[in-house]
Amino acid sequence: MERKYWVPALERAQDVLQLVAEQPSRLRLMDLSIATGINKSTMFSLLHTMETLNWVIREKGDTYVLGSFFGVIGNAYFAGMSLVKLFEEKATRSVERLGETFQLARLEKGELVYLAKKEAPAQVRLISEPGMRLLAYATAMGKVLLSALEDAQVLALYEEGSYHAFTPKTVQSGEELLEQLRMIRKQGFAVDQEEIVLGFCCLAMPVVDRNGKWIAAVSCSMPVHQWTQKQELAKEEIQILTQALSATVPL
Template sequence: MERKYWVPALERAQDVLQLVAAGPSKLKLMDLSAATGINKSTMFSLLHTMETLNWVIKEKGDTYALGSFFGMIGNAYFSGMSLVKLFEEKASRSVERLGETIQLGRLEKGELVYLAKKEGATQVRLISEPGMRLPAYATAMGKVLLAARADKQVLSYYEEGSFQSYTPNTVQSGEELLVQLRIARENGYAVDQEEVVLGFCCIAMPILDRNGESIAAVSCSMPVHQWTVKQDLAKQEMKLLAHALSAVF
């Protein structure tokens, strides 16, 4: 590409962002300066500007992580993803049969990132939107994807005492989480029983690539009064939908 109109500051910012994305909450100003060759004064200005723009956030230990800006623009990116497009096509049948909301998500470290959602014919609207993130341990999709990881890797995502309680049913410790993941491995699916929002339950199944590795998950969420009526049908539909989306990529 011709560099006649190149903006070096943007290139430097991209280099910093790539490092922060690869090692969230690990790198300080000095680390980023050493890794990029950008002097400390310039690095300070870059980070200050990016922090103001919410491109990065500075954490307690003076390390950096990506900021909320990338979540805000993520929806445009997700809409162009082939898996999302296939989900939009395939999920309609399940939504029709269940009358409930179906969601697609993937795991990023210890967080569940929502990629897409198809609303059911219900007056109750879920808070999840594409680009939104929640701790994986609190969600059915997050847990079914964590279940594919080794226990040691799962525990590395969370510090004891850092588990956020969304409801009284939310996982409170690594030990409790591992128990739920063992159940998820045995069942082949995971559930959220009023763990994120009181009054709502959810069931999730993993989407597998050609190597049998979990790459994403689908879930069905519904009010708890529908759970006893539709739980078995939801499990069946999520299994069919996950299978339809698996081994395609």
């Protein structure tokens, strides 16, 4: 991995946390200093900071265990995995009813990260696969999640003049993108009409957690010749699916 922008303090903190996780309630400051090669004064500062952040807890015998922060992070991580499993389970009905492919993705900065896909039998497969990343402004799921951000936040994600045209119908500027996002906010869903791949259209809606945060999106993609016939049914199925996922997302 490129170490040009490496932060040594984070690496040292990870080494300490790894040891504490492997040997809870057994290691004191001096033990951790010897095991990592970090001098005592630096180790004192690291542990004090991590204790303040609830990364570690110092026990009565001056040994350490992991703090509550990692319980929160762990729950968030496994909630994400649970969402994928729920999608795979509940999307089966939608795929069977509509005969088209459904997908789940989340937003990471300016990119859409695909989490899961439930495919319908078809001669032509979609390019997306779990783990794949695409520029969010060119996709229905990406645009619906971008619509939850402030305009200034959206513009900061993409350098003006650098919008990549996947097809002649792809968004070409920040102003064009913001105009689309305003419409998405009003209607509650986003569409991609041959903006990422010619010959395919897509409709997407958000998955919302119990705090009202838009944490992911679900879409249905189909060949353009099916769009007029199936658009409304796709909207209905996605709404059912996103509501089912939103209702079961853990806090």
